[in-house]
Amino acid sequence: MKSVVRHIQQLGPSLMRRGLLAILLVFVSHLSYACVAGVTISSAPSGNNLLRYTFTNTSTYGVTLTASDSNHSMIYYGDSAPRPIGKTGAVLHHTYLTTGPKYVMLISDIDSSGTIICKDTAYDTIYVSYPPCGFILTDSVETGRTVFFRANCPAGTTGLSYTWNFGDGHIVTGGNTITHTYVHDSLYNVSVYDTSGSGCSYNNSISLNIKTGNIISGSIFKDTIYMPTLAYYKIWLVQYDSITHIISAIDSTADTGTAVTPYHFNNVVSGQYLVKAAITNSTTGTGFIPTYGSSSTSWSTASVITYDSSGGMLGGQNIYMQHGLDTGTGPGFIGGDVRYGAGKGTAIGDPVVGLLMMLRDVNNNLIEYTYTDVLGNYSFTNLPLGRYGVYPEAIGYTIVAAGGIVISPIVANVANVNFIETSTAILPKPLNVNKINNTHVLEVFPNPASRKVNIAWDDNMHGIATIAVINTIGQKVYTTQIEQNGSGITAIDISELQPDIYFINIDSGDMSYKTKLMIQK
Numbered sequence: 001m002k003s004v005v006r007h008i009q010q011l012g013p014s015l016m017r018r019g020l021l022a023i024l025l026v027f028v029s030h031l032s033y034a035c036v037a038g039v040t041i042s043s044a045p046s047g048n049n050l051l052r053y054t055f056t057n058t059s060t061y062g063v064t065l066t067a068s069d070s071n072h073s074m075i076y077y078g079d080s081a082p083r084p085i086g087k088t089g090a091v092l093h094h095t096y097l098t099t100g101p102k103y104v105m106l107i108s109d110i111d112s113s114g115t116i117i118c119k120d121t122a123y124d125t126i127y128v129s130y131p132p133c134g135f136i137l138t139d140s141v142e143t144g145r146t147v148f149f150r151a152n153c154p155a156g157t158t159g160l161s162y163t164w165n166f167g168d169g170h171i172v173t174g175g176n177t178i179t180h181t182y183v184h185d186s187l188y189n190v191s192v193y194d195t196s197g198s199g200c201s202y203n204n205s206i207s208l209n210i211k212t213g214n215i216i217s218g219s220i221f222k223d224t225i226y227m228p229t230l231a232y233y234k235i236w237l238v239q240y241d242s243i244t245h246i247i248s249a250i251d252s253t254a255d256t257g258t259a260v261t262p263y264h265f266n267n268v269v270s271g272q273y274l275v276k277a278a279i280t281n282s283t284t285g286t287g288f289i290p291t292y293g294s295s296s297t298s299w300s301t302a303s304v305i306t307y308d309s310s311g312g313m314l315g316g317q318n319i320y321m322q323h324g325l326d327t328g329t330g331p332g333f334i335g336g337d338v339r340y341g342a343g344k345g346t347a348i349g350d351p352v353v354g355l356l357m358m359l360r361d362v363n364n365n366l367i368e369y370t371y372t373d374v375l376g377n378y379s380f381t382n383l384p385l386g387r388y389g390v391y392p393e394a395i396g397y398t399i400v401a402a403g404g405i406v407i408s409p410i411v412a413n414v415a416n417v418n419f420i421e422t423s424t425a426i427l428p429k430p431l432n433v434n435k436i437n438n439t440h441v442l443e444v445f446p447n448p449a450s451r452k453v454n455i456a457w458d459d460n461m462h463g464i465a466t467i468a469v470i471n472t473i474g475q476k477v478y479t480t481q482i483e484q485n486g487s488g489i490t491a492i493d494i495s496e497l498q499p500d501i502y503f504i505n506i507d508s509g510d511m512s513y514k515t516k517l518m519i520q521k
Contacts, residue, residue, distance in 0.1 A: 033061055033062050033063055033110055033117045033118045034060070034061065034062030034063075034118065035059065035060075035061055035062075035108055035109060035110060035117075035118035035119055035120040036059060036060045036061075036062075036120055037059045037073075037106050037107065037108040037120040037121050037122035038057070038058035038059050038060065038106070038122050039055055039056065039057060039058060039059075039075065039085075039104065039106040039122055039124065040055075040056045040058050041053055041054070041055055041056075041104060041124060041126055042054050043131055044093060045131050045134045045202075046258075047137075047204055047205070047258060047259070048136045048137060048204065048259055048260055049095045049224055049258070049259050050130050050131060050134040050135075050136065050154060051095055051096040051097070051098075051099065051128055051130065052093055052094070052095040052096075052224070053093070053094055053095075053096065053126070053128070054091060054092075054093055055075055055077075055085065055091065055092045055093075055094065055104075055106075056089070056090070056091050057073050057075075057085045057086060057087065057088055057089065057090045057091075057106065057108070058088065058089075059071075059073060059087075059088050059106070059108040059120070059122075060088065061088075061110055061118070070110070070111050070112070071087045071088075071108070071109070071110055072084070072108070072109050072110075072111070073085045073086060073087065073090070073106060073107065073108040073109075074106070074107050074108075075092065075104070075105070075106045076103075076104065076105040076106075077094050077096075077102065077104060078102030078103045078104050078105075078126075079096060079097070079098070079102060080094075080225060081326065085106065093224075094225065095224040095225070095259070096128045098128070099127075099128050099129050099130065100127065100128060101125055101126070101127050101128075102125070102126050102127075102128050103123070103125050104123070104124045104125070104126060105121060105122070105123050105124075106121070106122045107119070107120075107121045108120055108121075108122075129155070130153075130154040130155040131155060131202070132153075132155045132157045132200060133153070133155075133157060133160065133194055133200030133201060133202040134153065134154070134155065134202050135151040135152055135153045135154075135160075135176070135192075135194070135202060135204060136151070136152045136153075136154065136204075137149070137150075137151055137190075137192060137204040137205070137206050138150050138152065138206075139190070139206060139208055139262065140217075140315055141210070141215060141217065141264070141313055141315070142179070142313075144181075145181055145182040145183070145184075145185070145210050146179060146180070146181040146182075147179065147180055147181075147182070147208065147210070148177070148178075148179050149164070149177065149178050149179070149180065149190065149192075150176060150177050151176040151177075151192055151204070152176065153176070157200065159196060160176065160194050160196045160200060161173060161174075161175070161194070161195050161196045162174060162175065162176060162178075162192050162193065162194060162195065163192065163193045163195045164178055164180070164190070164191075164192050165190065165191040165192070165193075166180045166182075166188065166190055167188030167189045167190050167191070167208070168182055168183070168184075168186075168188055173195065182210050184210075185210050186209075186210055187207060187208070187209050187210075188207070188208045188209075188210060189205055189206075189207055189208075190205060190206050190207075190208050191203065191204070191205040192204055192205070206262070207255065207256070207257070207261075207262070208262065209253070209255065209262070209263070209264050210264075214266065214267060214268045214269070214307075214309045214313070215264055215265065215266050215268065215313040215314070215315075216237065216264075216265045216268050216273065216275070216305060216307055216313075216314050216317055217262065217263065217264040217265070217313065217314070217315045217316075217317065218262070218263060218275065218293070218315065218316055218317035218318045218319065219260050219261060219262045219263070219318050219319075220233060220235070220255075220257065220260070220261040220262075220263060220277050220318070220319045220321060221259065221260055221318060221319070221320045221321065222258075222259060222279075222288060222320075222321040222323075223321075223323065224258065224259050226287060226288060226323050228279065228281050228287075229258060230256060230257075230258060231256065231257055231258070231261070231279045231281065231288070232254070232256050232279065232280045232281045233254060233255045233256065233257065233261060233263070233277050233278070233279060233280070234252060234253075234254050234277070234278050234280055235252060235253050235254070235255065235263045235275065235276070235277045235319075236249045236251070236252045236275065236276045236277075237249070237250055237251040237252070237265045237268070237273055237274075237275060238250070238273060238274040238275065238276060238299070238395060239271060239272070239273055240271075240272045240273055240274050240304055241272070246396060247274065247299060247395055247396045248395070248396070249276075249395065251265050253265065263275075263277075268307055268309065269309055270307060270308050270309045270310075271307060272304055272305065272306050272307070273304070273305040273307060274292055274293065274299060274302045274303075274304065274305065275292065275293040275305065275317055275319060276290060276291070276292045276293070276299070276302075276319075276395075277290070277291055277319045277321065278290035278291075279321065287323060287324065288321045288322070288323045289321075289322050289323060289324065289356075289358065289366060289369045290356060290393075291319055291320070291321045291322045292319070293305070293317055293318065293319045294318055294319060294320055295319070295320040295322060296322075297322050297358060297366060297393065298391075298393055298399065299393075299395050299396070300398075300399070305317055322366060323366070324359075324366050324367050324368040324369065325361075325365055325366065325367055327361070327367055327384055327386075328384050329382040329383075329384065330382060330383050330384035330385055330407065330412075331382075331383075331385075331407075331409075331412040332380075332381075332382070332383030332384065332385065332386075332407030332412050332413075332414075333379065333380070333381050333383065333407075333412065333413045333414065333415065334359065334379070334380045334383065334388060334390065334405055334407070334414050334415075334417055335377065335378060335379035335380065335414075335415050335417065336377070336378065336390070336402075336415065336416055336417035336418040336419065337351065337372070337375070337376040337377045337378070337418050337419075338351070338352040338355050338357075338372050338376050338378070338392065338418070338419040338420070338421060338426070339351060339352065339376055339418070339419075339420055339421070339429070340352060340420070340421055341420035341421060341422045350376075351372070351374065351375050351376025351377075352372055352376050352419075352421050353372055353373070353374055353376060354371050354372060355371060355372045355378075355392055355393075355394060355421070355426075356369060356371055356392065356393040356394065357369060357370050357371065357372060357378045357390060357391070357392055357393075358390070358391040358392075358393060359380045359383075359388055359389075359390060359391075360388065360389045360390075360391055360401075361386060361387070361388060361389075362386065362387040362388070362389075364389075367380075367383075367388070368380060383407050384407070385407050385408060385409065385412075386406075386407055387404065387405065387406050387407075387500075388405045388406075388407065389401050389402060389403035389404070389405060390402045390405065390417050392419055392426045394421075394426060397421070397424065397425055397426050398424055398425040398426075398427075399425070399426055399427075400425065400426070400427035400428060401428075402417045402419070402428040402448075402518065403499065403520055404499045404500045404501055404518060404519065404520060405417060405501055406472045406500060406501050408472045408473055410472060410473050410474055411472045411501075414501065416516065428448055428518070443455070443456040444504065444515060444517070447516075447517060447518060448518040448519065448520045449494060449517065449518070449519055449520075450494075450495075450519070450520060451493070451494065451495040452491055452492065452493055452494060452495070453491075453492050453494055453504075453517060454489050454490065454491050454492070455467070455489065455490045455492070455506070456488075456489050457484050457488050457489070457490070462484060462485055463483070463484065463508050464481055464482070464483050464484075464508060465481065465482055465483075465484055465506055465507065465508040466479065466480075466481050466505075466506070466507045466508070467479065467480050467481070467482065467490070467492065467504065467505070467506055468504070468505045468507075469492070469494065469497070469502050469503070469504050469505075469517065470502060470503045470504075470505060471500065471502055472500070472501060472502070472503075477497060477502070478492065478494065478497070480492070484508075494519060497519050498519070499519050499520050500519055501516060501517070501518055501519075502516070502517045502518075502519060503515070503516055503517065504516075504517045
């Protein structure tokens with residue numbers, strides 16, 4: 001500050017007064033902001049989510065924020081990734097998976113035109129515990145339309161009494177376990193209330209789809225942190241032949257739910273099956289992806305259900321919905337298309353529409369997913385730098401992923417990760433016949449390659465050709481020269497190269513050619 005004042009003094013008294021006034025105005029303006037981070041936390045159980053808590057941002061800033069001010073608040077629950085919580089008064093709900101102490105932290109700041117003016121952090125340690133009167137409501141169909149219900153109180157509170165409303169007009173008072181027989185197949189909303197009169201007050205409900213006959217049943221579980229809070233499910237029963245690996249969906253149903261949603265299939269004959277669930281109001285991105293029982297995103301690794309119809313009902317076939325990871329954003333783009341190949345009874349080259357495409361990282365973690373559009377195209381955008389793989393998924397197909405896709409500062413846009421769908425498989429499309437110019441044609445195969453890649457020349461190729469393999473950061477990792485006199489095949493040994501995406505450059509006196517080369521081991 002002293003050096004600034006001395007500089008202004010040199011400009012004369014009038015300028016000095018105006019300069020000091022401007023500095024003081026800025027200084028006072030910034031002092032008027034007073035970030036005080038704050039958060040209130042309260043238990044807010046809902047349904048079977050007994051460890052659900054509410055977090056309210058109570059931060060203050062000393063002044064009313066102007067249009068040029070931006071407030072950022074981030075909350076750390078003590079058991080998961082941080083979540084933005086918004087400005088003062090904003091509310092978030094979070095359901096913990098375990099009880100015990102949780103270290104909660106909220107960071108709040110104000111920046112003006114990109115400059116942080118003030119910042120503060122609030123800390124709190126909460127002890128997550130089950131509410132004394134909260135109970136988890138479960139059901140299982142015993143035989144036919146007879147259902148066994150249980151209201152389990154994890155806190156261990158005793159002496160509670162319950163009023164049960166079975167949704168069919170029957171209301172009874174009893175203990176925490178009860179059996180009820182329905183007269184008709186239907187969808188029932190079952191409610192139960194604590195009526196002990198001891199100061200406790202809690203209620204819960206569950207949707208129950210009663211279906212008679214040979215039954216396969218279970219529940220769908222999802223993490224309540226991720227949207228949507230209320231999920232609309234479609235569930236499939238898929239017949240599976242472990243010898244031929246031929247599978248087909250034979251039945252489907254629909255339901256809605258939050259954290260736990262029961263499902264049933266009736267009139268099931270003996271055999272082997274898979275079950276699959278998809279959330280229809282969460283269709284792309286890092287949300288919930290279609291999942292096979294118990295927790296697989298691919299039919300080929302799903303849990304197989306062996307069902308004997310003489311046993312009546314087979315319960316406990318649960319599905320744990322998988323979701324993508326939020327890895328942040330970056331400059332990367334990965335895209336391509338999926339086209340029909342030979343053997344599909346469809347015109348070769350026609351787009352494959354509505355195919356599930358998954359993006360995974362180098363550790364095989366699911367990042368996000370999307371579907372091919374009406375032109376067969378798909379894309380993943382705003383990706384951080386790193387190594388990825390694209391995995392198509394469809395019932396009954398052998399799947400070959402396109403791995404080793406690298407997003408780097410030099411190559412951030414990978415736009416030709418294409419696939420073909422045959423009658424039995426979905427696999428990366430080879431980069432085969434390529435026109436170099438109007439007179440020369442060559443073929444690079446196989447692509448993806450493993451230990452060796454071939455270059456097939458046409459009759460018009462003559463002279464010295466330089467062949468180079470270049471990695472994604474521009475380094476030449478292989479180079480050779482050959483003299484080519486007409487058609488022939490040149491084999492390149494790539495066994496020393498690591499799995500990755502490369503570029504193969506071919507230069508001679510009258511042509512220059514470059515194409516992508518994918519190496520998989």
